Amino acid sequence: DARVTQTPRDKVTEMGQEVTMRCQPILGHNTVFWYRQTMMQGLELLAYFRNRAPLDDSGMPKDRFSAEMPDATLATLKIQPSEPRDSAVYFCASGLVGQTQYFGPGTRLTVL
Amino acid sequence: AQTVTQSQPEMSVQEAETVTLSCTYDTSESNYYLFWYKQPPSRQMILVIRQEAYKQQNATENRFSVNFQKAAKSFSLKISDSQLGDTAMYFCASSFGNEKLTFGTGTRLTIIP
Numbered sequence: 001d002a003r004v005t006q007t008p009r010d011k012v013t014e015m016g017q018e019v020t021m022r023c024q025p026i027l028g029h030n031t032v033f034w035y036r037q038t039m040m041q042g043l044e045l046l047a048y049f050r051n052r053a054p055l056d057d058s059g060m061p062k063d064r065f066s067a068e069m070p071d072a073t074l075a076t077l078k079i080q081p082s083e084p085r086d087s088a089v090y091f092c093a094s095g096l097v098g099q100t101q102y103f104g105p106g107t108r109l110t111v112l
Numbered sequence: 113a114q115t116v117t118q119s120q121p122e123m124s125v126q127e128a129e130t131v132t133l134s135c136t137y138d139t140s141e142s143n144y145y146l147f148w149y150k151q152p153p154s155r156q157m158i159l160v161i162r163q164e165a166y167k168q169q170n171a172t173e174n175r176f177s178v179n180f181q182k183a184a185k186s187f188s189l190k191i192s193d194s195q196l197g198d199t200a201m202y203f204c205a206s207s208f209g210n211e212k213l214t215f216g217t218g219t220r221l222t223i224i225p
Contacts, residue, residue: 033211043215044215100145103156106156106157
């Protein structure tokens with residue numbers, strides 16, 4: 001049963017610290033998405049990749065957020081420095097071009 | 113702007129009854145996909161059902177079916193014979209002519225024993 005995996009599942013950190021979230025997409029999927037879910041904003045797209053190349057990161061605060069795909073089996077989302085307003089659940093999803101996106105279990109980030 | 117609207121923040125229904133969740137959207141695109149995702153308390157986003165806009169036939173998946181009205185830009189989800197495990201947030205979403213999903217604000221559904 002192929003699944004998207006994300007680590008860590010939960011992360012508590014202090015303001016100013018660097019946070020790295022990792023995602024392993026489903027093997028064979030060539031498109032990877034990062035979403036953020038908050039009570040106020042709901043679910044919003046931060047960035048996405050096709051064949052490891054970034055296609056759109058317009059939803060991401062550029063000054064502190066960065067997203068990469070070092071290889072086809074790993075996507076990372078980094079926040080440096082973290083702020084309390086970054087507290088949210090971060091989802092990774094993967095899929096094939098034009099097909100359904102399958103979501104990971106999410107990383108719940110709390111920045112104190 | 114392309115939007116997805118869910119006007120029912122919360123709903124509840126007795127176990128075994130049928131419930132319909134509403135979703136409307138706005139787009140000028142002619143080719144797009146519509147989805148319903150379920151998010152139980154575990155927070156996992158689970159695909160419930162998917163509809164291609166070019167297909168007139170309504171999608172069905174076991175107890176879940178949609179009523180897709182393209183001209184009215186409406187995409188409702190019907191859950192038949194509701195079960196306790198259906199308790200969750202339900203999100204309507206669309207990829208309007210591209211791959212980026214736009215989500216509605218969600219409907220919290222509670223199944224009452």
